[in-house]
Amino acid sequence: MQRQSEPPEDRAAPQWATSLPLFGLPESFTGLRLVGDREVSRWEERAHSRVTSGTSETFGLVHGGPPGRPGQSYLQVLSSTLPGPEPSALLTAEAERPEPDTSLDEAREFAISISLDGNPVEFRGVRTAAVWACSTNLPGYAIAVIGIRWPTNDLVLVPILDVMPYVEGRNAVIAERRRQASRGS
Amino acid sequence: MIKNSFRYRHIGHSIRILGAVVSTLTLLALVDSSAVGASVSGHAPAIASASTGVAKVAVAETTMHITGFDAAVARAHGFSIIMRNGVQMSVPSAHLASGPDNTIYGNCGKSWIYLTGTHLEYHYYTGFSVNTPAVEYHWQVSIVGPYSYDNNRTWGGGLAFRTTWRAPGSGDYNVPVDDSGYYDGKVIPSGSWALLDNGGYCTSGGPSSRTYVP
Numbered sequence: 452m453q454r455q456s457e458p459p460e461d462r463a464a465p466q467w468a469t470s471l472p473l474f475g476l477p478e479s480f481t482g483l484r485l486v487g488d489r490e491v492s493r494w495e496e497r498a499h500s501r502v503t504s505g506t507s508e509t510f511g512l513v514h515g516g517p518p519g520r521p522g523q524s525y526l527q528v529l530s531s532t533l534p535g536p537e538p539s540a541l542l543t544a545e546a547e548r549p550e551p552d553t554s555l556d557e558a559r560e561f562a563i564s565i566s567l568d569g570n571p572v573e574f575r576g577v578r579t580a581a582v583w584a585c586s587t588n589l590p591g592y593a594i595a596v597i598g599i600r601w602p603t604n605d606l607v608l609v610p611i612l613d614v615m616p617y618v619e620g621r622n623a624v625i626a627e628r629r630r631q632a633s634r635g636s
Numbered sequence: 637m638i639k640n641s642f643r644y645r646h647i648g649h650s651i652r653i654l655g656a657v658v659s660t661l662t663l664l665a666l667v668d669s670s671a672v673g674a675s676v677s678g679h680a681p682a683i684a685s686a687s688t689g690v691a692k693v694a695v696a697e698t699t700m701h702i703t704g705f706d707a708a709v710a711r712a713h714g715f716s717i718i719m720r721n722g723v724q725m726s727v728p729s730a731h732l733a734s735g736p737d738n739t740i741y742g743n744c745g746k747s748w749i750y751l752t753g754t755h756l757e758y759h760y761y762t763g764f765s766v767n768t769p770a771v772e773y774h775w776q777v778s779i780v781g782p783y784s785y786d787n788n789r790t791w792g793g794g795l796a797f798r799t800t801w802r803a804p805g806s807g808d809y810n811v812p813v814d815d816s817g818y819y820d821g822k823v824i825p826s827g828s829w830a831l832l833d834n835g836g837y838c839t840s841g842g843p844s845s846r847t848y849v850p
Contacts, residue, residue: 452745452766452830452838459829459837465772465794489793492803496787498814511796519769519797519833527796540805547765547800621794625771625833632834 465489467618471530471592474567474608475512475617485620487511487518487527507532512617515601517624521550524600528608535593538576541584545597555579565596566607578603740841744768745799747828747840749777750808751821753849757812758819763802764840768832770795775803775840776827781849782817790827797833813849821845 467486475484488511495504509531516525529536539558546555558579564571574596576585583603586595596606611617739748745766752759762777774792791803803809813819821844828840 452747452764453742453841454744455829455837455839457837458831459774459839460826462774462829462831463792465792486794487796488798489795490791491793492789492791494787494789496785496811498785499783509793513796517797536805543806544798544800544802547798549799621771624797628769628833629835 466491467614469508469510469530469614471508471510471532473510473512473530473611473614474528474594475611476514476526477607477609480514482515483513483517483620483624484617485513485517485624486614486617487513488529509536512611512614516599518548518599519628526599526601527597529595529597531593531595533588533591533593535586535588536595538584538586538595541586541595541597542577542579542582545582545584545599561585561603563603563606567594568608568610737841737843738845740843742838742841744832744836744838745830747823747843749821749823749843749845751779751819751845751847752808753819753847755850756814756816757810758847758849759808759810760821760845761802761804761808762821762823763800764828764830764838765800766830766832766838767799768834768836769797769799770801770830770838771797771833772831773801774827774829775801776824777821778824779811779819779821781813781819782815785813785815785819787811795830801830816849819847819849821847 465486467489488509490507490509492507493504494506495502509529511527511529514526514528516523518525518527529541542555542558556579558577560575561578561583562573562575563585565574566572572587572589572594574585574587574594576583576596578584581600582598583601584595584597586593594608596608738750739746745764747762747764749762750760758779758781760777760779762775764773764775772794774790776790777788779787795801823840823843825840825842828842830838832838
């Protein structure tokens with residue numbers, strides 16, 4: 452990867468609109484809220500006279516943190532098209548963060564019940580001492596939850612109908628990081 | 637391509653692998669197979685003999701299986717015997733000798749793409765690592781193959797201050813294909829970049845990967 456001063460020509464702002472149902476912590480949580488991992492993927496394959504195509508989508512909402520600095524605690528709730536991400540892959544992705552205590556040593560499977568829109572739903576996943584990730588498939592979509600130094604007990608998730616507070620939270624964190632970077636340079 | 641059946645043919649046809657056939661007319665059994673270096677087992681059914689003196693050709697079909705490879709024969713024909721997912725395969729040596737730039741490093745990180753081939757299927761994964769947490773990205777991969785095959789995929793959106801992104805999240809994409817041959821994958825630099833949390837952009841150096849799909 453090569454540093455570049457100008458934005459790429461094809462740069463387009465991330466799409467915040469989604470048809471996926473989103474879930475997050477209830478209003479009683481007063482900490483930071485920000486958009487987390489957001490991905491839209493499209494593919495098109497041409498073989499002989501046949502053309503096939505498809506899309507997949509993931510939208511993550513982060514509570515707490517913010518991520519990207521060692522020692523933070525946060526919870527990310529991901530909504531995805533099916534098939535959703537594997538908990539082991541989510542755990543691996545967290546272990547790739549440059550933090551000292553997110554190693555995958557002694558990862559073990561676990562199951563928990565999370566209140567999702569008022570209904571208890573069983574999630575299955577894997578956990579280490581500091582990080583856990585679990586998921587469940589629902590009709591038409593998947594929900595995954597990643598906790599970084601976040602307790603698993605009594606988790607309550609509610610539908611999030613307005614994503615703008617999360618977008619504004621993300622923008623505020625990025626603006627602060629850039630201020631810090633410009634002061635440091 | 638490995639044939640699953642064979643036919644006895646008149647003498648004079650091209651010969652690749654010889655099988656013994658006994659008949660009163662002394663026909664030669666010919667088996668057509670391009671699995672270079674392969675040892676083939678099959679059971680040739682009995683051929684009806686002719687007593688009239690008129691040459692006849694008996695046609696018989698049976699299933700054939702590769703039971704192993706002769707490495708020396710394969711090598712003599714420019715092929716190498718490799719193990720892929722626990723299965724022995726014969727692939728052109730030229731492919732193994734080539735060194736595509738699977739991973740390309742730069743001053744703010746690295747990016748990669750890896751293709752591997754198995755029987756009428758290729759597998760790939762791609763991604764990047766950057767030295768500073770990223771908040772946004774776009775990624776574009778193009779894979780081309782025989783008979784104008786192409787597969788274009790893009791990914792894009794936001795990242796939760798991550799320094800590594802890979803697709804798929806674990807393992808490989810498994811893509812079944814119709815045709816054997818070389819498949820070439822490339823990360824397209826103009827469409828593959830990460831926006832860092834300090835406001836800088838990091839663009840892929842355009843790694844590439846080639847595999848042979850037997």
